[in-house]
Amino acid sequence: MTVKRIVAHLETVDTAALEAFYSDLFNLTPVMQMDWISTMANGELGPIQISATRYEGGTVPVPRLSVEVDNVDAIHAKATAMGAKIVYPLTEEPWSVRRFFVEDPAGHVLNVLSHT
Numbered sequence: 001m002t003v004k005r006i007v008a009h010l011e012t013v014d015t016a017a018l019e020a021f022y023s024d025l026f027n028l029t030p031v032m033q034m035d036w037i038s039t040m041a042n043g044e045l046g047p048i049q050i051s052a053t054r055y056e057g058g059t060v061p062v063p064r065l066s067v068e069v070d071n072v073d074a075i076h077a078k079a080t081a082m083g084a085k086i087v088y089p090l091t092e093e094p095w096s097v098r099r100f101f102v103e104d105p106a107g108h109v110l111n112v113l114s115h116t
Helices: 015-026 072-082
Strands: 029-033 038-041 065-068 085-093 097-103 109-115
Touching: 015 029, 015 038, 015 072, 072 085, 072 097, 072 109
Parallel strands: 065 109
Antiparallel strands: 029 038, 085 097, 097 109
16 A cells, blocks of 8 residues: 545635645646535646654744645745745754745734755
């Protein structure tokens, strides 16, 4: 048995707002649309990963998703221009990752990153 894909599902009352956010920020295309769900993709199957993250009570929230991109600075600039809420600033982390956290319209926190 081989896992082929894992899809994150983000709860929202406004699927159109989340579709627009993810389409605009990450250039994803809707591949399935119904009145209660919208699935977006980039046409490629990516690696399958699941992270278990423990919240340690600090000021940095635990993100719902991690989205690896090829140019985190460009996505950060795009998110800022869109007026998206940045909840953790663009940071060069000691574990060779450059990242920021952004909140989507439903309040889900995303860890947007590039490896350095």
